[in-house]
Each structure stands twice: as structure tokens, then as C-alpha cells.
């Protein structure tokens with residue numbers, strides 16, 4: 001008889017009983033609606049113990065990989081510790097600033113070493129806290145098994161509260177507070193032949209740099225196309241590193257794009273917006289897995305266009321870099 005632990009209390013589950021029925025029978029209130037695995041109102045996450053596959057049917061594979069499941073159709077095969085979806089997503093911890101360097105005129109690369117083990121996936125994001133409580137989200141460009149530190153790419157916005165503080169006042173050796181990881185914009189192994197399209201603008205390259213290297217390291221064999229866009233060639237970065245990866249991997253194709261023509265347009269940079277260049281090169285996106293990161297308008301428009309070009313919504317992962325409206 002499996003035991004379900006919820007909020008530190010153990011509850012014995014009877015034969016044929018679901019996690020929802022077990023907890024409800026013991027007087028624990030869990031939100032539910034359809035009770036047939038459709039609406040996802042009862043979404044929970046297994047902290048210990050794996051949920052059965054039947055309880056994860058229809059969930060995005062990024063959620064499955066994080067052991068999310070529907071409590072109403074989960075007949076546990078083993079003891080499980082469970083939490084409501086969202087209840088434990090993040091925790092606050094300290095990290096030491098290990099390095100700060102320029103990726104181009106506007107973008108800084110920050111390396112952070114968390115004080116405790118930090119379990120994350122390349123492409124997720126963290127929240128970075130300033131000592132006075134200002135907080136902003138930054139994507140993780142690092143890959144857990146390859147990189148010792150967490151890597152952030154921070155674009156310095158003129159007058160930006162956090163980004164100018166990072167430029168002027170955050171130094172190697174300092175300790176900062178971070179929270180996370182958050183988000184489902186990451187690579188999930190299991191379909192190594194599936195073609196992958198990565199489209200990012202500006203520092204939208206940060207999560208894609210992580211996802212790309214993670215996919216290649218995990219032996220992804222399908223084509224991987226990366227379209228990275230910027231307002232001009234000066235806004236592009238990691239160009240040499242990406243070209244080196246393209247040389248090393250037959251299945252990786254890199255297309256740097258700039259909205260405005262620059263002096264070095266003949267150096268292999270496409271003079272077109274990244275999303276438009278991607279759609280022109282790949283008009284049929286049926287069966288593709290797609291990652292869209294960066295400017296919220298690009299992400300929104302490209303998501304719709306990718307769907308119209310045949311991609312399934314469950315195969316589209318997005319990270320719109322929504323700016324704070326309050327600027328504080």
C-alpha cells in the first residue's frame with residue numbers, strides 16, 4: 001500500500017485509489033475539476049517517487065521530466081512525496097559572483113557559483129535579487145554537466161535598474177541572492193531525430209546557447225537550426241563560438257541575422273529579422289520542436305506563425321523577456 005506524503009504528513013493510499021482520492025479521503029483539499037485527467041486543475045509534482053506514465057499523459061515533456069502529474073488519474077505504484085504545482089518551484093539561495101566580462105558593447109557575461117547544489121536545466125531562468133530588493137529574471141546559458149558556474153547574459157539597458165547595477169556595482173567576489181530555477185524552455189532527450197528550430201533576439205541567445213549545447217552533448221541527431229537576430233551586426237555575440245560548433249557538428253546550422261545592413265554583411269550575416277529568415281528557410285515546421293526566446297513581440301508572432309506552419313503547440317517552448325513595467 002503506497003504512502004503519499006503531502007505537507008510533511010504521510011497518508012496511506014488504498015488499492016486502486018488515486019492520489020486525489022487518497023488526499024481528499026484524508027480531508028486534504030486539493031483543487032480538482034474534471035477528475036479524468038483532462039483539465040490539469042489537479043496538477044501536482046512528485047518530489048520523491050516517480051508518477052506512473054498514465055498520470056502524465058498529455059503533459060508537455062518538459063513537465064513530465066520534472067515529475068508533474070495529474071492527481072486525479074495517478075494510481076501510485078510506489079511511495080511518493082507530492083506538492084501542488086507551483087508550490088515549491090523556487091527557493092532563494094546565495095551565489096558568489098565568479099566573473100564578469102563583455103560579450104559585446106551592451107551585453108555582459110556573468111558567472112555565478114551557488115553556495116548550495118543547484119539542480120537546473122540549461123535554458124531555464126533564475127531571479128536575481130539586488131540587495132535593496134529589486135528583482136529581475138535572467139536565463140541560464142550554462143549546461144549543468146559541462147559548466148561549473150551558472151552563466152547569465154545581461155543586456156545593459158540605459159537607466160535600467162538591475163542591468164546598470166550589474167554593470168557598475170556587482171563585482172567578482174560579491175555574494176548575491178538568486179531564486180529558481182524556473183521555466184520549461186529546456187531540452188528533453190527522448191526524440192533524438194526530431195528537427196529543432198531555435199530563434200532568439202538579443203540576449204534571447206542565452207537560453208538557446210544552453211539548450212543547443214545541451215542537445216548536442218546529449219547526442220541529438222536531428223537537424224538543429226539557430227537563427228539569432230539583432231538590430232545590427234554589433235548586437236550579435238558568440239558568433240565565433242557558434243561557427244566553431246557548426247564546424248564540429250554536421251547537424252547544426254547557425255544563421256546570424258541583423259535587421260539593418262552593416263559593413264560586414266558579407267561575413268555571412270543575413271540582413272533580415274531572425275523570425276522572418278527562419279520562416280523563409282523552413283516554411284514547413286510539421287514535427288519540429290521550436291524554442292523562441294527574447295523580445296516578447298517576436299516570440300508572440302513567431303509562435304503563431306510556427307503553429308500555422310504546422311508545428312504542434314505542445315512542441316513550442318517560449319521565453320518572452322517581458323520587461324518590468326514598474327521599472328523598480
Ligand SMILES: Cc1cc2nc3c(=O)[nH]c(=O)nc-3n(C[C@H](O)[C@H](O)[C@H](O)COP(=O)(O)OP(=O)(O)OC[C@H]3O[C@@H](n4cnc5c(N)ncnc54)[C@H](O)[C@@H]3O)c2cc1C
Pocket residue numbers: 125136137138139140152153154155156157158159160161162163164203204206207319320321322323324325326327328
Ligand atoms: C523569463 C525572462 C528571462 C529573461 N532573461 C533575460 C536574459 O537572459 N538577459 C537579459 O538581459 N534580460 C533578460 N530578461 C529581462 C530582464 O529580466 C530585465 O527585464 C532586463 O534586464 C531589464 O531590467 P532593468 O532592471 O535593467 O531595467 P528596468 O529598470 O526594469 O527598465 C526596463 C525598462 O526599459 C525600457 N525598455 C524595454 N525594452 C527596452 C529596450 N529594448 N531598450 C531600451 N529600453 C527598453 C522599458 O521602459 C522598461 O520598462 C528576461 C526576462 C524574463 C521575463
Ligand code: FES
Pocket residue numbers: 031032033034035036037038039040041042043070071072073
Ligand atoms: S481534475 Fe481535471 S485533470 Fe485532474
